[in-house]
Amino acid sequence: MSERYQQYFSANRDHHLNELKELLAIPSISALSEHKGDMQRASQWIADSLKKAGMDNVQIMPTKGHPVVYGEWLKAEGKPTVLIYGHYDVQPVDPMELWDSPPFEAVIRDEKIYARGSSDDKGQVLMHIKALEAILHNEGTLPLNFKFCIEGEEEIASPHLAEFVEEHKDLLAANVLVISDTPMLEKGRPAICTGLRGLCGLQIDVKGAKSDLHSGLYGGAVQNPIHALVHILDTMRNPDGQITVEGFYDKVVPVSESEREEYRALGIDEERIRQELGVPAFFGEKGYSLLERTWIRPTLEINGIYGGFQGEGIKTVLPAEAHAKVTCRLVPDQNPDEILELIRKHVEKHTPPGVTVSVSFFDRGRPFSTPIDHPAIQAAGRAYEKVYGVPVAYNRMGGSIPVVETMGRILDTPVVLMGFALPSENFHAPNEHFHLENFDKGLLTLCEYWFELERSLS
Amino acid sequence: MSERYQQYFSANRDHHLNELKELLAIPSISALSEHKGDMQRASQWIADSLKKAGMDNVQIMPTKGHPVVYGEWLKAEGKPTVLIYGHYDVQPVDPMELWDSPPFEAVIRDEKIYARGSSDDKGQVLMHIKALEAILHNEGTLPLNFKFCIEGEEEIASPHLAEFVEEHKDLLAANVLVISDTPMLEKGRPAICTGLRGLCGLQIDVKGAKSDLHSGLYGGAVQNPIHALVHILDTMRNPDGQITVEGFYDKVVPVSESEREEYRALGIDEERIRQELGVPAFFGEKGYSLLERTWIRPTLEINGIYGGFQGEGIKTVLPAEAHAKVTCRLVPDQNPDEILELIRKHVEKHTPPGVTVSVSFFDRGRPFSTPIDHPAIQAAGRAYEKVYGVPVAYNRMGGSIPVVETMGRILDTPVVLMGFALPSENFHAPNEHFHLENFDKGLLTLCEYWFELERSLS
Numbered sequence: 001m002s003e004r005y006q007q008y009f010s011a012n013r014d015h016h017l018n019e020l021k022e023l024l025a026i027p028s029i030s031a032l033s034e035h036k037g038d039m040q041r042a043s044q045w046i047a048d049s050l051k052k053a054g055m056d057n058v059q060i061m062p063t064k065g066h067p068v069v070y071g072e073w074l075k076a077e078g079k080p081t082v083l084i085y086g087h088y089d090v091q092p093v094d095p096m097e098l099w100d101s102p103p104f105e106a107v108i109r110d111e112k113i114y115a116r117g118s119s120d121d122k123g124q125v126l127m128h129i130k131a132l133e134a135i136l137h138n139e140g141t142l143p144l145n146f147k148f149c150i151e152g153e154e155e156i157a158s159p160h161l162a163e164f165v166e167e168h169k170d171l172l173a174a175n176v177l178v179i180s181d182t183p184m185l186e187k188g189r190p191a192i193c194t195g196l197r198g199l200c201g202l203q204i205d206v207k208g209a210k211s212d213l214h215s216g217l218y219g220g221a222v223q224n225p226i227h228a229l230v231h232i233l234d235t236m237r238n239p240d241g242q243i244t245v246e247g248f249y250d251k252v253v254p255v256s257e258s259e260r261e262e263y264r265a266l267g268i269d270e271e272r273i274r275q276e277l278g279v280p281a282f283f284g285e286k287g288y289s290l291l292e293r294t295w296i297r298p299t300l301e302i303n304g305i306y307g308g309f310q311g312e313g314i315k316t317v318l319p320a321e322a323h324a325k326v327t328c329r330l331v332p333d334q335n336p337d338e339i340l341e342l343i344r345k346h347v348e349k350h351t352p353p354g355v356t357v358s359v360s361f362f363d364r365g366r367p368f369s370t371p372i373d374h375p376a377i378q379a380a381g382r383a384y385e386k387v388y389g390v391p392v393a394y395n396r397m398g399g400s401i402p403v404v405e406t407m408g409r410i411l412d413t414p415v416v417l418m419g420f421a422l423p424s425e426n427f428h429a430p431n432e433h434f435h436l437e438n439f440d441k442g443l444l445t446l447c448e449y450w451f452e453l454e455r456s457l458s
Numbered sequence: 459m460s461e462r463y464q465q466y467f468s469a470n471r472d473h474h475l476n477e478l479k480e481l482l483a484i485p486s487i488s489a490l491s492e493h494k495g496d497m498q499r500a501s502q503w504i505a506d507s508l509k510k511a512g513m514d515n516v517q518i519m520p521t522k523g524h525p526v527v528y529g530e531w532l533k534a535e536g537k538p539t540v541l542i543y544g545h546y547d548v549q550p551v552d553p554m555e556l557w558d559s560p561p562f563e564a565v566i567r568d569e570k571i572y573a574r575g576s577s578d579d580k581g582q583v584l585m586h587i588k589a590l591e592a593i594l595h596n597e598g599t600l601p602l603n604f605k606f607c608i609e610g611e612e613e614i615a616s617p618h619l620a621e622f623v624e625e626h627k628d629l630l631a632a633n634v635l636v637i638s639d640t641p642m643l644e645k646g647r648p649a650i651c652t653g654l655r656g657l658c659g660l661q662i663d664v665k666g667a668k669s670d671l672h673s674g675l676y677g678g679a680v681q682n683p684i685h686a687l688v689h690i691l692d693t694m695r696n697p698d699g700q701i702t703v704e705g706f707y708d709k710v711v712p713v714s715e716s717e718r719e720e721y722r723a724l725g726i727d728e729e730r731i732r733q734e735l736g737v738p739a740f741f742g743e744k745g746y747s748l749l750e751r752t753w754i755r756p757t758l759e760i761n762g763i764y765g766g767f768q769g770e771g772i773k774t775v776l777p778a779e780a781h782a783k784v785t786c787r788l789v790p791d792q793n794p795d796e797i798l799e800l801i802r803k804h805v806e807k808h809t810p811p812g813v814t815v816s817v818s819f820f821d822r823g824r825p826f827s828t829p830i831d832h833p834a835i836q837a838a839g840r841a842y843e844k845v846y847g848v849p850v851a852y853n854r855m856g857g858s859i860p861v862v863e864t865m866g867r868i869l870d871t872p873v874v875l876m877g878f879a880l881p882s883e884n885f886h887a888p889n890e891h892f893h894l895e896n897f898d899k900g901l902l903t904l905c906e907y908w909f910e911l912e913r914s915l916s
Contacts (some may be wrong), residue, residue, distance in 0.1 A: 210736030216857030278668030283812030354741030401676030
């Protein structure tokens with residue numbers, strides 16, 4: 001099929017890029033209330049585009065925040081259904097002075113299109129629409145059933161999406177959830193992200209005496225809240241970089257040797273990364289590589305600590321309190337609520353005499369992964385390889401995008417994260433751009449994917 | 459002798475108190491440059507008072523800061539020499555609105571004299587002058603030789619005194635150094651302070667990556683400077699409250715069982731202190747009481763710690779640096795320079811991989827003690843007991859007054875700290891006052907002391 005679609009996309013390239021420029025011209029910044037009208041315009045633009053592509057039942061559906069755009073094509077009787085998730089909102093553009101061209105006037109320089117949202121995520125959303133439009137145009141039908149769920153609050157942490165998905169479970173029901181919002185490994189090296197870490201956070205507050213004391217008068221006789229806090233925190237990790245909170249690793253699902261082999265095969269240049277970060281040496285959990293430590297292993301990090309005197313020189317104070325903030329990155333099947341509770345128990349157990357300690361819980365997000373050998377993942381891998389001519393990289397990401405896990409869990413579908421952006425394309429920063437090479441190859445990859453997926457799920 | 463001197467001091471009481479009021483009226487605040495003229499006036503007042511009392515060779519001696527007032531009486535041929543140290547400068551008076559009467563207009567209410575400097579230290583300096591004047595008046599001679607060294611910079615940490623003493627070693631040479639600038643145990647319970655703790659301070663700076671990192675991208679693979687810092691700090695103390703810096707206790711001179719028995723006999727109400735401080739329990743070095751922990755044992759306290767995010771909620775940052783400030787209180791014969799070096803080595807030894815750590819040194823002051831059984835101390839104890847009718851308390855103080863150790867060391871004399879103030883008399887605070895009961899009894903005690911001392915040193 002490849003040649004026919006190549007010709008089709010070549011013939012329509014200017015037309016598609018002009019449509020992309022139209023969409024990129026709408027400053028749909030979800031974080032800023034003055035852009036509420038732009039959010040409406042952008043959602044309308046997506047809805048119109050879905051209709052034009054041949055989608056049915058297109059709706060702009062309200063939430064307590066910005067609306068979700070829905071559309072479907074369900075005429076592939078007896079075939080599985082794919083749900084495509086994406087977002088039409090973008091990040092703010094500050095600092096404006098660092099942009100080489102206005103963020104909402106897309107320009108093409110050097111085969112890259114520059115504008116806020118070009119790679120994250122308007123470019124990739126439009127590719128999904130245009131790929132289905134192309135198949136419908138060329139085949140008169142689609143190999144699978146399709147649903148679109150394009151939200152307007154991804155850049156503000158999707159505060160209403162879980163509720164929306166829960167409420168519209170039946171409408172959104174699908175066999176596979178596909179999201180194009182993650183980066184490729186590097187130029188020419190497509191990647192499928194098969195896992196994201198979860199997150200949980202807490203604060204530890206240690207209180208000693210009623211007020212700060214003179215270290216000459218009471219030093220040595222009263223527990224120092226900073227000493228107590230550093231003791232509590234130091235008991236959470238051993239010299240091998242393992243977290244020593246009891247039960248912390250109990251639910252961690254071991255990652256297969258073959259998946260670890262995939263990561264080794266990526267050939268990451270650790271020395272270059274070390275120099276970029278400016279650290280004297282890497283440090284992490286014994287027995288795991290740099291990638292494994294950030295992708296498939298959970299962590300416990302102290303994000304902040306404070307107590308007592310922070311000024312210049314010395315003050316002989318025995319402070320009344322001390323505080324720390326801690327977050328964990330979690331991997332399947334760790335549960336953030338359970339981990340928080342384990343840490344709370346650990347703090348309680350290791351609190352030395354003479355102080356009182358309280359623990360407050362913050363953010364929670366569950367980890368997510370789809371097995372590399374899942375048919376929907378393998379089909380995506382074949383599609384990429386056909387178009388890019390190289391084997392796809394199966395990677396994970398150390399960060400957390402809780403909405404991915406939430407949607408997959410509520411809808412009970414495997415999630416395929418197949419992105420077309422490059423890590424260097426300045427998402428969330430000035431001069432965001434998108435390589436047109438990946439716009440072109442991405443359209444072909446998506447078309448290949450739907451046929452591959454139909455074959456592998458049948 | 460007691461009755462004769464009682465009559466003498468009764469007859470001269472109004473006269474003495476009027477002189478004290480005159481001295482207290484001079485706002486000799488050493489910290490504030492606008493009071494430079496007052497510093498001159500106060501030093502002149504002291505010089506005149508010494509002359510009037512019968513001292514010879516009275517001089518107002520310049521330093522790089524405020525002058526020192528010197529005076530002597532050296533006609534007790536073949537007898538030992540006593541050097542009396544005190545200070546004519548006072549603390550600032552803010553916050554003014556909390557004073558019930560103007561700080562430099564002394565008033566007597568309820569047998570207490572209220573004014574800045576009344577107890578710290580003008581009242582006690584004048585008592586020394588008036589005691590010698592009384593003996594000269596009544597006996598026509600003194601039982602010992604005497605020298606006065608009354609400085610003007612004690613409240614700003616005596617920045618020029620060590621140099622002054624070093625330069626005038628011969629002029630100031632003495633067999634005993636007597637200072638009245640420490641408190642009694644409580645009303646009616648005189649105390650001789652036989653030890654002060656020394657001090658040393660340092661800062662620990664831990665650096666990791668070039669800049670703050672995203673804990674999702676790098677968490678688990680890069681050493682977290684806060685983790686490194688809490689580990690370093692936690693290794694400095696064990697659960698029994700002992701400092702585990704190698705060699706820390708090596709030079710600590712054990713305190714005799716009889717001295718520890720003295721402290722037990724003081725009958726401190728620990729439960730009352732615990733409630734006042736608001737701590738759930740005391741915590742300190744195993745095997746020592748509350749008083750011993752603050753008086754005769756060295757400490758290592760973290761006075762401040764900071765690194766990473768300190769705002770509300772959670773920020774998933776892996777910070778680039780973390781910092782701590784540490785001070786130690788030292789006891790004889792610990793040397794502050796040696797202790798700083800031991801801690802530096804400890805930090806080096808316990809620094810985990812992946813970070814660089816630097817240590818900077820701050821303040822240093824040596825510990826001081828005079829053995830309880832020293833004849834000069836015992837003579838003071840007998841003098842107190844004769845006048846107050848109760849055994850004197852031999853105590854120590856947990857704080858540091860480096861000048862005491864410095865003078866004692868340079869002049870190679872034992873130091874007798876016999877004070878007449880009460881801990882409740884608001885030194886350094888609004889409504890500083892001095893109980894006239896101790897002015898009256900103190901004059902008698904000092905007279906008794908010089909005769910007792912003559913007998914015990916002969």
